[in-house]
Amino acid sequence: MRIPRIVAVVAIAVLLPAVVLSGCAGAKDKTTLRVGLITPLTGDVKTFGESTKNGFLLAMEQAGVTLDKGGKIGNVPVKLFIQDDRNDVTEGVNVATKLINENKVQAIIGSVTSKVTIPITKVTNDAKVIQITSTATNPKVTVEDGKRKPYAFRACFIDPFQGTVGAKFALDNLHAKTAAILYDQSNDYTIGLSNYFKDAFEKGGGKVLKMAAYATNDTDFSAVLTDIAKLKPDILYLPDYYQKVSLIGKQARARGIKAIFMGGDGWDSSELDFKVMDGGYFTNHYSPDDPRPIVQDFIKAYKAKYNAVPDALATLAYDATNMLISAVKQTQSNDVEKLREALSTMTFHAVSGDIKNDADGNPIKAAAILQIKDGKQVFVASVNP
Amino acid sequence: MIEAINQILNGLQLGLVYALIALGYTMVYGIIRLINFAHGDVFMVGAFVAFLSTVDWHLPFWVAVPLSMLVCAVLGVTIERLAYRPLRYAARIAALISAIGVSLLIEYGGSLKFVFGPNYRVVPQPFSIVQWNFAGISVSNIQLIVLVTVVILLAGLQYLVTRTRIGKAMRAVSFDHDAARLMGINVDAIISYTFALGSALAAAGGVLYSTAYPQINPFMGIMPGLKAFTAAVLGGIGNIPGAMLGALIMGQVDVLSAAYISSQLRDAIAFTILILVLLVKPSGLLGKSGPEKV
Numbered sequence: 001m002r003i004p005r006i007v008a009v010v011a012i013a014v015l016l017p018a019v020v021l022s023g024c025a026g027a028k029d030k031t032t033l034r035v036g037l038i039t040p041l042t043g044d045v046k047t048f049g050e051s052t053k054n055g056f057l058l059a060m061e062q063a064g065v066t067l068d069k070g071g072k073i074g075n076v077p078v079k080l081f082i083q084d085d086r087n088d089v090t091e092g093v094n095v096a097t098k099l100i101n102e103n104k105v106q107a108i109i110g111s112v113t114s115k116v117t118i119p120i121t122k123v124t125n126d127a128k129v130i131q132i133t134s135t136a137t138n139p140k141v142t143v144e145d146g147k148r149k150p151y152a153f154r155a156c157f158i159d160p161f162q163g164t165v166g167a168k169f170a171l172d173n174l175h176a177k178t179a180a181i182l183y184d185q186s187n188d189y190t191i192g193l194s195n196y197f198k199d200a201f202e203k204g205g206g207k208v209l210k211m212a213a214y215a216t217n218d219t220d221f222s223a224v225l226t227d228i229a230k231l232k233p234d235i236l237y238l239p240d241y242y243q244k245v246s247l248i249g250k251q252a253r254a255r256g257i258k259a260i261f262m263g264g265d266g267w268d269s270s271e272l273d274f275k276v277m278d279g280g281y282f283t284n285h286y287s288p289d290d291p292r293p294i295v296q297d298f299i300k301a302y303k304a305k306y307n308a309v310p311d312a313l314a315t316l317a318y319d320a321t322n323m324l325i326s327a328v329k330q331t332q333s334n335d336v337e338k339l340r341e342a343l344s345t346m347t348f349h350a351v352s353g354d355i356k357n358d359a360d361g362n363p364i365k366a367a368a369i370l371q372i373k374d375g376k377q378v379f380v381a382s383v384n385p
Numbered sequence: 386m387i388e389a390i391n392q393i394l395n396g397l398q399l400g401l402v403y404a405l406i407a408l409g410y411t412m413v414y415g416i417i418r419l420i421n422f423a424h425g426d427v428f429m430v431g432a433f434v435a436f437l438s439t440v441d442w443h444l445p446f447w448v449a450v451p452l453s454m455l456v457c458a459v460l461g462v463t464i465e466r467l468a469y470r471p472l473r474y475a476a477r478i479a480a481l482i483s484a485i486g487v488s489l490l491i492e493y494g495g496s497l498k499f500v501f502g503p504n505y506r507v508v509p510q511p512f513s514i515v516q517w518n519f520a521g522i523s524v525s526n527i528q529l530i531v532l533v534t535v536v537i538l539l540a541g542l543q544y545l546v547t548r549t550r551i552g553k554a555m556r557a558v559s560f561d562h563d564a565a566r567l568m569g570i571n572v573d574a575i576i577s578y579t580f581a582l583g584s585a586l587a588a589a590g591g592v593l594y595s596t597a598y599p600q601i602n603p604f605m606g607i608m609p610g611l612k613a614f615t616a617a618v619l620g621g622i623g624n625i626p627g628a629m630l631g632a633l634i635m636g637q638v639d640v641l642s643a644a645y646i647s648s649q650l651r652d653a654i655a656f657t658i659l660i661l662v663l664l665v666k667p668s669g670l671l672g673k674s675g676p677e678k679v
Contacts, residue, residue: 042504214649219600222399254525256523
């Protein structure tokens, strides 16, 4: 079947302008604060993305701004844009560039994972766009090579704290003496957490028997797990995201590993394999069992709108968005420098704890330890810095 | 020592799944001298069809597997008819580029929301994991199922290729298209049949892979496809026993390098093998070296 050449030429002639025109931005005006949200709505951590979007929209709605119609915070008109980064580094940088160049945003809330957020901060800092990440915990988000990135902020604690909390809990509460660590070699989040856990665990007198890496797309962990099974560690530290951890956990149990699983905030998802990970502990940003009124009010509002209990992702997104909203209310402007100044100096009462930034722009906050038990997350302890 | 045996068993499981995919590569290359880059994605489609039939359409497992093999056989034949047959007598590179295009089409088309969706899906186990321990050597029932299934399929394929008329026709066509045509063989039909067979085996590989490593996503076929391709080249591309041998070796290399060298370098080592084979013995372990006499 020979397709006439003319048909191919016409097809290309029609598709090309359509692609070009689809990139056209709308009308621009000087006083509107344009806010973008970058979050992994699809991909391997899609529950993170959905929760983040929910938290973001709830905070904006409570301030009087909706996605379809925009709104006003004080005197400042606000418009919202949402983009999906698929938890992929290249996609994240692409959508950030798109938000900045086409939608002309002055502030971005996002992203969720450190591996995507860190490359995006390069783009936002070069373009002088404010970026507040809700949950990226790796220190490199705000400080890289010893230099503070002035436009990058976050609503969560950082991994040096998180890894240390995990290690201390393993040593003091679980009385563990040995541990093995498995991490993703191309993910700054897992690399950071593993290193901080290892340092704190060994400083506290424990011994890390094996620290092994895998590639992001690996699905077969039989080799390294057989190795670890032979060493019989008390703890197997798996600081990756929920779907990877579920896969590794399943294969670990199949190889006869009886260690207690431990991990970080990447575990916080309804799609974690609760059965396989039962008995495991993870460090997180908040617990829905926290009795403080600010937490319970937020949970009530979230339940009313989304019919679900918010996870830490939603809570931190709510907090990060409210940080921005608070800065806007304070400065009554969409000027990036004024907002940056306000964010650097504010003390903010967030749902996940009071946020006061240190010199590096990192909040000093408490962490919660949760356990996976009988199909749900159970609050175990709260650890202050 | 015991631990080494456990690692070898791990490598065997992986190698057997690679064997199913490698066979498709090698048969297609043997018959039309084309490296079918879309083959890894047929593997992915097989895994997804089996997943959807058990989870969404609630079919029993023993119906889901032949169904996915059938669907992939049809897919393979369709790809051949639409993307490769028009280019059969064009420059080899055209068909190669077409194969890459088909591969990308299946991957990104599959990741569209109304097809498979871009998210990872967790495959429910059709049966619970049972582990046996003999003097420190641990074997799971999944490993046994993979072993038995693949051995049956490989034996079946070997029988088909060496003892049946259609197998003889396949071998004739891979030798020389025109001579086969002169002998009354319908070359087009045999080529379609080869694609169907290779794709059905890839589908079986997909189902077994998703049983052992229960997470699937539209891009899952890339890495196993490349490793199986390396296995086929290692064994001698175009040579069926070569593909089986190459796949078993690749499985061992994959697992043993992760266990004893570094789990970070396992992919690098696997593909270094590809480069070394092409530099040292391009015809592979079981392939025939030397120029073709006319």
